Amino acid sequence: MKGSDYELLNEAQREAVFAPIDRPVLVVAGAGSGKTKVLTLRVAFLVKQLGIPENRILAVTFTNKAAKEMKERLENLINTKNLNVGTFHSFALRIITENLGRFTIYDEEDSKSLLKEICEGTDYKNEVKAIKNAISRYKNTGEVPDWIPKGVFFSILEEYQRRLERSGALDFDDILVKANEILNYEKIRKKYSQKLFYILVDEYQDTNPLQHNILVKIAGDPDHRRVFVVGDEDQAIYSFRGADYRIFLNFRRDFPNPILIKLEKNYRSTQKILDLANNLIRHNVDRRDKVLYSERKEGPDPIYKTFFEDREEAEWIAYEIKLNFKPDDVMILYRANYMSRVLEQALISRGIPYKVVGDVGFFQRKEVKDLLAFLRFSLNRRDILSLKRALGILEGIGKRTVEKVIDVLIKGGDWRILNLGKEQRVALEGFFSLIEEISDLKPKHALRRVVEFLNYYQILEKYDPEKYHERKGNVEELFRMAEEYEDTNEFLYQVSLLSSSDEEGSGVSLMTVHSAKGLEREVVFVVGLEEGIFPHSKALEEGKIEEERRLCYVAITRAKTYLYLTSVKNRGNYVDLKPSRFLREMGIIKSENKEGFKKGDRVRHERYGIGVVVDVGLDTIKIMFRNEVKTFVKNKVRIEKL
Numbered sequence: 104m105k106g107s108d109y110e111l112l113n114e115a116q117r118e119a120v121f122a123p124i125d126r127p128v129l130v131v132a133g134a135g136s137g138k139t140k141v142l143t144l145r146v147a148f149l150v151k152q153l154g155i156p157e158n159r160i161l162a163v164t165f166t167n168k169a170a171k172e173m174k175e176r177l178e179n180l181i182n183t184k185n186l187n188v189g190t191f192h193s194f195a196l197r198i199i200t201e202n203l204g205r206f207t208i209y210d211e212e213d214s215k216s217l218l219k220e221i222c223e224g225t226d227y228k229n230e231v232k233a234i235k236n237a238i239s240r241y242k243n244t245g246e247v248p249d250w251i252p253k254g255v256f257f258s259i260l261e262e263y264q265r266r267l268e269r270s271g272a273l274d275f276d277d278i279l280v281k282a283n284e285i286l287n288y289e290k291i292r293k294k295y296s297q298k299l300f301y302i303l304v305d306e307y308q309d310t311n312p313l314q315h316n317i318l319v320k321i322a323g324d325p326d327h328r329r330v331f332v333v334g335d336e337d338q339a340i341y342s343f344r345g346a347d348y349r350i351f352l353n354f355r356r357d358f359p360n361p362i363l364i365k366l367e368k369n370y371r372s373t374q375k376i377l378d379l380a381n382n383l384i385r386h387n388v389d390r391r392d393k394v395l396y397s398e399r400k401e402g403p404d405p406i407y408k409t410f411f412e413d414r415e416e417a418e419w420i421a422y423e424i425k426l427n428f429k430p431d432d433v434m435i436l437y438r439a440n441y442m443s444r445v446l447e448q449a450l451i452s453r454g455i456p457y458k459v460v461g462d463v464g465f466f467q468r469k470e471v472k473d474l475l476a477f478l479r480f481s482l483n484r485r486d487i488l489s490l491k492r493a494l495g496i497l498e499g500i501g502k503r504t505v506e507k508v509i510d511v512l513i514k515g516g517d518w519r520i521l522n523l524g525k526e527q528r529v530a531l532e533g534f535f536s537l538i539e540e541i542s543d544l545k546p547k548h549a550l551r552r553v554v555e556f557l558n559y560y561q562i563l564e565k566y567d568p569e570k571y572h573e574r575k576g577n578v579e580e581l582f583r584m585a586e587e588y589e590d591t592n593e594f595l596y597q598v599s600l601l602s603s604s605d606e607e608g609s610g611v612s613l614m615t616v617h618s619a620k621g622l623e624r625e626v627v628f629v630v631g632l633e634e635g636i637f638p639h640s641k642a643l644e645e646g647k648i649e650e651e652r653r654l655c656y657v658a659i660t661r662a663k664t665y666l667y668l669t670s671v672k673n674r675g676n677y678v679d680l681k682p683s684r685f686l687r688e689m690g691i692i693k694s695e696n697k698e699g700f701k702k703g704d705r706v707r708h709e710r711y712g713i714g715v716v717v718d719v720g721l722d723t724i725k726i727m728f729r730n731e732v733k734t735f736v737k738n739k740v741r742i743e744k745l
């Protein structure tokens with residue numbers, strides 16, 4: 104470890120890194136203030152100075168990308184081979200495997216298709232996605248949705264769990280649920296809490312109650328307060344997945360007598376960028392007051408541009424990048440996935456390399472899922488979903504036959520009793536002996552065998568000639584990844600946990616703001632700053648403006664030196680858009696003139712909703728909301744005319 108790593112630290116950072124190990128430590132700090140840095144140096148300190156073995160340290164965070172960032176930084180400091188570092192999910196999965204053995208992990212798509220089957224023929228067949236989210240929320244927080252009768256919800260849930268169980272499968276949320284259950288066994292809990300000498304959590308603001316429970320169980324012994332968590336409540340952006348940043352504020356309740364450390368100096372961004380961030384986040388009511396200041400007083404002014412439509416916006420961005428920056432230094436952030444397409448086109452047309460870090464990534468692609476289905480089924484013969492998918496690819500076997508086979512297998516029977524044609528028999532014989540064969544092979548060889556058996560490249564060419572090369576490329580990419588694993592089970596676990604965010608490659612990074620947490624770049628473009636887009640209309644309807652604002656705060660604090668903000672008037676189906684209120688709140692565009700309000704005007708207040716002006720004084724303005732009249736200071740009130 105380099106001494107210089109420590110010498111650079113400021114007083115508060117040093118206090119965190121070298122804090123005593125027998126009290127909980129809570130580091131609350133704004134973006135770019137060195138939270139992840141402090142956490143990683145703390146790990147190095149534990150290992151190098153205190154001699155704590157790597158395998159007795161657990162460092163976890165919330166998203167794959169943040170975990171990767173943490174891991175990379177640790178690799179520069181210590182040997183991470185035996186260190187337990189990753190996401191909450193990967194840790195929970197390990198508890199499950201160690202105690203209950205193998206499960207197949209159903210990803211989002213798998214869960215969705217299972218639910219689709221269940222909801223087919225009911226009134227909720229078009230609500231599969233909403234039901235999936237509701238189930239996820241229920242598992243993470245215990246909240247029951249209010250838009251669907253309780254009885255219906257629970258019967259769908261029950262059937263869903265029954266089918267998962269029948270298939271020996273867990274969905275993403277079950278990973279946490281199961282691990283949490285396992286830890287209810289005192290003996291098991293003790294085993295982990297004793298083995299894990301020290302536990303560190305990055306991005307703590309986004310942990311949900313379930314994750315928090317797990318943490319309390321493994322680190323909650325009165326004689327084991329060796330936890331170190333860092334986070335920023337201003338960056339809590341995962342409430343839709345059940346994260347509850349108040350947990351963070353309540354840390355003291357579960358871990359009494361903590362050492363509380365605040366970092367206020369930002370090392371990432373210039374003061375000009377931070378000024379915007381501070382201006383913006385000040386508008387959130389539900390927060391502790393903190394202001395970031397930077398070491399870097401000088402820097403270029405952030406730039407705001409507005410355009411007629413999104414194509415123009417994209418063209419300009421591509422041009423600006425081409426002219427001024429190295430693609431690797433640039434990140435383009437948007438609120439929703441679909442917004443990448445226009446940007447991609449513009450980048451392509453200027454020959455600028457880029458990568459999209461999206462939700463539907465590599466592992467969701469059809470050819471990848473097809474091949475993995477064979478491997479999954481070979482390891483878990485109860486995995487109906489994979490079986491169905493795999494059989495569906497075989498030539499000469501129709502949907503009906505697939506259903507018959509599955510029916511028999513579910514009942515514990517042998518498919519050979521079925522009355523089938525010769526061609527189908529041959530195909531099925533081949534299939535099941537292939538499954539036997541590959542169950543003992545290394546992942547790479549197993550995959551090769553499947554591709555050979557299916558004549559898969561030919562199938563790809565035949566059914567989708569246009570995309571043939573792209574898909575073949577994906578298959579080859581899968582081989583490359585499989586090569587890194589000796590054991591198929593391990594390989595499949597990794598696959599199910601990885602999101603596309605781990606895709607390699609260089610160039611401009613395009614991603615949603617949600618994916619950008621914990622990352623940084625010299626140059627950041629935040630596009631689509633329009634009312635209804637960012638803040639998103641759905642969030643506005645649901646009264647989640649504060650979370651949107653935190654999201655915007657996350658976006659701009661990714662920038663080190665150059666920050667660009669853009670908005671357009673027309674974006675696809677959306678026409679006549681207005682610039683985002685966030686631009687006004689940052690002070691980039693001027694506030695409306697409050698003088699203009701008069702009695703009888705209908706207005707929208709950002710907290711109280713719609714109201715009517717009942718009186719305008721010299722400095723004050725009175726507004727009636729529903730049945731209540733409130734008085735505001737005129738030049739401070741945040742209202743807009745309707």
Ligand SMILES: Nc1ncnc2c1ncn2[C@@H]1O[C@H](COP(=O)(O)OP(=O)(O)OP(=O)(O)O)[C@@H](O)[C@H]1O
Nearest residue numbers: 111112113133134135136137138139140370371621
């Ligand atoms: N004392 C320091 N001296 C110099 N550079 C520092 C110091 N502390 C942190 N940095 C640098 O500042 C940048 C931001 O640090 P880091 O990513 O750890 O912040 P963070 O608080 O985790 O941010 P986020 O909230 O976005 O996750 C990094 O490039 C880091 O190396």
Ligand SMILES: [Mg+2]
Nearest residue numbers: 138139140621
């Ligand atoms: Mg960080």
